[in-house]
C-alpha cells in the first residue's frame with residue numbers, strides 16, 4: 001500500500017455556532033485520484049481551505065508528507081498546490097504574462113519562458129499563450145489555473161470543484177487533464193465535486209461528506225460494491241414499512257429516503273421482508289437491488305438530512 005501523503009484527524013471548523021466541518025478524517029495516498037464528494041454546502045471548500053492553510057481549523061490536525069501543517073507549515077506545503085473555487089487572473093494580460101506573475105508569486109522568481117510554454121502546452125493552451133485571458137472560455141481559464149498551480153511542480157494538487165460551471169466539453173477536458181496529471185506526471189490529485197458520475201469517472205478513491213461530516217471513505221470500487229447488498233423498497237406507507245423492517249433481524253440499516261426505503265438485506269431474506277410487509281398490510285410496488293453509486297450517494301445524503 002502506498003504512502004499516506006495527506007491525513008487529517010478530526011478536522012473541524014465552526015462558523016458562529018454551526019459546525020461547517022466536523023471530525024473529518026481523510027487519508028490520501030500517493031498516486032490516488034481522490035474524489036471528495038458532497039452536495040453544496042457539505043463542507044468541501046472549508047476542508048480544502050484548512051488543508052491549504054488558508055483558514056485555521058477549530059480542532060484537529062492536518063499532516064502533509066509526514067509534516068504537521070501547524071508546526072511545520074512550510075515543509076508540509078512544500079509539494080502542494082491548490083485552487084479553491086475560481087482561480088484569479090489579470091484578464092487584460094496574456095496567459096503567458098499571467099503565468100510569469102503567478103510563478104513569481106509562488107517561486108519567488110519569474111519562471112523561464114521554456115518552462116511556461118511547456119506547462120501551457122501540458123494543459124492544451126500553447127496556441128493561446130499570447131492571447132489575453134479575457135478572451136478565454138471558462139474551461140480554458142480553469143486549465144490556465146491548473147497550469148499556474150503546476151509551476152511549482154507539486155506532488156499533490158487540490159482542486160476545488162474544477163469542473164463547476166463548465167459545459168460538457170469543458171468538463172471532459174478537465175477530466176482528461178486530471179487523468180494526465182495523475183498518469184503521466186504521477187501527481188496525486190485531490191478533487192472535490194458534487195457530481196457523483198464525475199467522481200465515478202476520474203477517482204480511484206473517494207470520500208463522501210455531508211453536513212460537515214464524512215460518511216464513507218474507500219476505494220470507488222469498494223464503495224460501489226457496498227451498495228450491491230443494498231435493496232430498495234418502493235412501499236407504502238413508508239413509515240409503517242420502516243418500522244416493520246426495523247424489527248427484522250435479517251435487515252440492517254433500514255433508511256427512509258424520499259423515494260422509499262433502502263436497507264442492507266441478503267437476497268435470500270427478501271421473501272421474509274415481503275411477507276412481513278404484506279402481513280402489516282403495506283403495499284409493495286417494487287423491491288430491487290440498488291446498483292448505482294448515485295443511488296447510494298442519494299441515500300446516504302438523504303439519511304444524514306433526517307438526523308439534522
Ligand SMILES: Nc1ncnc2c1ncn2[C@@H]1O[C@H](COP(=O)(O)OP(=O)(O)O)[C@@H](O)[C@H]1O
Nearest residue numbers: 015019020038039040041042043044045046047
Ligand atoms: N466564511 C464563512 N462564514 C460563515 N459560514 C460559512 C463560511 N464559509 C462556509 N460557511 C458555511 O459552511 C458550510 C460549508 O460550506 P462550504 O465548505 O463552502 O461547502 P461546499 O464547498 O461543500 O459547498 C456551509 O453551510 C456554509 O454556508
Ligand SMILES: [Mg+2]
Nearest residue numbers: 044045046161
Ligand atoms: Mg465549495
